[in-house]
Amino acid sequence: MSKESTKLVEVPGGVIPERDAGAPPVLEVRHLGIDFGGLTAVDDFNFIIGRTEIGGLIGPNGAGKTTIFNLLTNVYQPTRGHILVNGVDTRGKKTYEVNRMGIARTFQNIRLFKALPVLDNVLIGMHNAMTYRLGASVLRLPSFWKQERAARSRALELLSIFGMQDLADVPAGGLPYGAQRRLEIVRALASGPKVLLLDEPAAGMNPSETAELMENIRKIRDTFQIAVILIEHDMNLVMGICEGIAVLNYGQIIAKGTPQEIRTDPVVIEAYLGKKGGAAGC
Numbered sequence: 001m002s003k004e005s006t007k008l009v010e011v012p013g014g015v016i017p018e019r020d021a022g023a024p025p026v027l028e029v030r031h032l033g034i035d036f037g038g039l040t041a042v043d044d045f046n047f048i049i050g051r052t053e054i055g056g057l058i059g060p061n062g063a064g065k066t067t068i069f070n071l072l073t074n075v076y077q078p079t080r081g082h083i084l085v086n087g088v089d090t091r092g093k094k095t096y097e098v099n100r101m102g103i104a105r106t107f108q109n110i111r112l113f114k115a116l117p118v119l120d121n122v123l124i125g126m127h128n129a130m131t132y133r134l135g136a137s138v139l140r141l142p143s144f145w146k147q148e149r150a151a152r153s154r155a156l157e158l159l160s161i162f163g164m165q166d167l168a169d170v171p172a173g174g175l176p177y178g179a180q181r182r183l184e185i186v187r188a189l190a191s192g193p194k195v196l197l198l199d200e201p202a203a204g205m206n207p208s209e210t211a212e213l214m215e216n217i218r219k220i221r222d223t224f225q226i227a228v229i230l231i232e233h234d235m236n237l238v239m240g241i242c243e244g245i246a247v248l249n250y251g252q253i254i255a256k257g258t259p260q261e262i263r264t265d266p267v268v269i270e271a272y273l274g275k276k277g278g279a280a281g282c
C-alpha cells in the first residue's frame with residue numbers, strides 16, 4: 001500500500017500539514033474533558049486539524065476515541081473545554097446545528113435505514129443542508145421540486161464516488177457489508193461537511209476492500225477539499241493514510257505525530273501495543 005508522507009508544521013495549538021498552514025485549522029479542541037459519574041473518560045484533550053488533513057485517532061479499547069467523536073458532534077456535552085469549528089465554539093449547540101457547522105460522522109455500528117433504498121439514505125443525509133421552507137414542502141411548491149431534483153442528482157453523483165450509482169434503488173439492508181459501510185460514508189458526505197469523522201470505517205472489511213477504502217478516503221479529501229479524522233484499529237490503514245496521528249490511552253493523549261514518529265515512539269509501543277519492541281502491528 002502506498003504511504004503518504006506529509007510535512008507537519010507548528011501553528012498555534014499544534015501541528016498541521018504544511019499545505020494547510022496558510023489558513024486557520026478547521027477544527028480546534030482545547031482542554032476537552034468529560035466525566036461519567038466518577039469515570040473520567042476524556043481529559044485535557046487538545047487537538048487541531050488542518051483544512052485538508054487526514055488525521056487518525058488511535059488507542060486501545062476503551063481509551064475514549066468514540067467518546068471524542070460523540071463530543072465533537074455534541075451527542076455528549078463536555079464537562080470541560082472547548083471545541084471550535086472554523087473558530088466558532090460549538091458549546092450548547094444541538095447535534096444538527098453542529099452538522100450544519102460542518103461536522104459529519106459515521107458510526108462504529110452501521111446505522112442505515114435498511115428498508116429504504118440506497119438513494120433515500122443519501123437524501124436523508126442531505127436533508128439537514130436543504131433550505132426550502134416548510135410551506136414550500138407541504139404545498140409542493142416549485143422551489144421544493146427544484147431542490148428535490150438537485151438533491152437527487154447530487155446524491156447520485158456522491159454515490160458514484162464509490163461506483164454505487166446503479167444501486168440507488170436497492171434497499172440499503174440488501175447491500176453486502178462493505179457496501180453498507182461505503183454508503184454510510186456517502187450519507188455523511190451528503191451534508192456537505194468540512195470535517196468528516198469516520199469511526200472504524202474498515203471494520204469487517206477484507207484487505208482488498210480496505211485498500212480500496214484507503215484510496216477512496218484520499219479521493220474524498222482531494223475532491224471535496226475537506227478534513228477527515230478516522231478512528232481505526234487497522235494499523236495498515238492508519239499508517240498508510242493518516243498524516244497526523246493522536247494516540248489516546250485512558251482518555252488522555254500520550255503521543256502525537258506523523259505515522260513514522262508514532263510507529264517508533266516507545267511510549268506508544270509500551271502503552272498502546274502493551275509490549276516493548278513490538279511495533280510490528282503499528
Ligand SMILES: Nc1ncnc2c1ncn2[C@@H]1O[C@H](COP(=O)(O)OP(=O)(O)OP(=O)(O)O)[C@@H](O)[C@H]1O
Nearest residue numbers: 036039041059060061062063064065066067068108
Ligand atoms: N455514556 C457513557 N456512560 C458511561 N460511561 C461511558 C459512556 N460512554 C463511554 N463511556 C466510557 O468511557 C470510556 C471510553 O469509551 P469509548 O467508547 O470512547 O472508548 P473507545 O476508545 O472508543 O473504545 P473502542 O476502541 O473499544 O471502541 C469507557 O470506559 C466507556 O465505558
